Amino acid sequence: MATDKWSVDDVTRQLGVTPRTLHYYEEVGLIPACARTAGGHRLYDQETIDKLTHILRLKEYLGYSLQEIRGILDAEDDIERLRMSYHSSEDQRERQVILDECAQSLDGIVRAIDDKLDRLSVMRRNFQERLDRCRQLQKESGVSEQS
Amino acid sequence: MATDKWSVDDVTRQLGVTPRTLHYYEEVGLIPACARTAGGHRLYDQETIDKLTHILRLKEYLGYSLQEIRGILDAEDDIERLRMSYHSSEDQRERQVILDECAQSLDGIVRAIDDKLDRLSVMRRNFQERLDRCRQLQKESGVSEQS
DNA sequence: ATATCACTTTACGTTGACGTAAGGTACACA
DNA sequence: TGTGTACCTTACGTCAACGTAAAGTGATAT
Incomplete structure (x- = not known):
């Protein structure tokens, strides 16, 4: 139950991004508004740092x-919420709809990655x-220089 | 020896880009200034279309x-020139230097692709x-609905 | 021949993803 | 209790890679 918190400086060092990037992601709603000190300085928790790591991978890799990342995160959040509220199951129809959407979204992502893998291999x-x-030219060139 | 030429419209349809993109790539020197009709309309040859295809793949995939693409194209052009002038071999030292640079450049690209492939697989x-x-949640949800 | 596209150049506009500067407040440490 | 960072918000700036509009010319089909 440590529930550690990290400063902006900690996070930027760990993730290799600038403070502006953190502010921007919060501004556009990619990450939730985090906790603050009494004076207003941001304190990031582990969950947000994990989310940031995920975001940066989606972006870079x-x-x-x-925008697309936000769509993916939303789908993942939907699943998480469904998983949490598994036994409360108020509206089964809505559950099904959301699950279908999530499955479709995730399936689309996997297919997109497969496509990308194929093209990259080519x-x-x-x-x-x-x-x-x-390298062949290098060898030939080297040979001709020996003469 | 057909040496066919295609209009802007032909190329944009074939490659799925806009005229502006073709103009822009020519403007920044990614593709050479192509032939023109008497009236000044552009006529693209197969070689340029191949180059454009290559460029778009490097960009998308x-x-x-x-900028990076121009670097890659330059390296490829260097190799091609060396290949063509194989027997004229004026300055062997310079040949070696250029070959080394090209090999290093290409090796870097291959390594970068490998990295990307690894991360994508993960x-x-x-x-x-x-x-x-x-999908598991979908199944469970479906089962509970059957009752 | 003429109407209708397709194409030209020039040049300003746009969008995403931040960069950067300003002016002020908070924190940590001696 | 000072003092040097670290951080805050606000807001304008930037850069790549085009988009788009304008005003005019070329190609082509009837």
Whole structure:
């Protein structure tokens, strides 16, 4: 039950982003408004830091825009809420609808990643061939220099 | 020896970009200034279309900026020139230097793609697990509705 | 020949994702 | 209790990669 809190400086060091980025993500609603000290300084909890890590990966590795990321996060939050309220199940129909939406969203993401993996593999082969030809030229060039 | 030429409209339809994009890429030197009709309308040849295809893939699939892409294209052009002038070999030292640079550049790209592939795979697994859990909830929810 | 596109150049506008500066307050430490 | 950072809000600035509008010319089909 440590419920540790970290300052802006801590977070920026840990994640390699600027304070402005943290403020901006909060401003556009990507992360929730975090706790504050008596004087108004921000205090980030572990959950938010995890979320930020997730966001940065989606951005850097998958190339999603912040808008798209918000869509993904929303879908994930929906699932989490459903999972929490599993036994309260007020409206089963709505549960089903939300679950369908989430499954579709997640399935879309997985498919998109698969596509990306395929295309990346093709490009990898392509560049590897170029590199091989380049190395071949290097060898030939080296041989001709020996004479 | 057809040396066919295509209009702006042809190219934009084929590649799914706007005329402005073609103009812009020419403006910043990503593609060479193409041939024109007597009246000044652009005529693109196959080579330029191939280059554009390559550029768009680098942009979309690898997420490179136009600046980075120009660097890659330059390296590729260097290799091509070396390949063409193989037997004229004026300055062997310079050949070696250029070849080294190209090999390093290409190697860097391949490594970057490998990194990307790894990270993408990790994220794929991650989202797949989320999807599986979602599907599990769907099943459970469906079962409870049957009662 | 003429109407209708397609295309040209020039140049200002836009959007996302922050950068940066200003002016003031909070925190931590000696 | 001072003092040097760290942080706050507000707000204008920036940069890439185009979008878009204007005003005019070229291509083409009837």
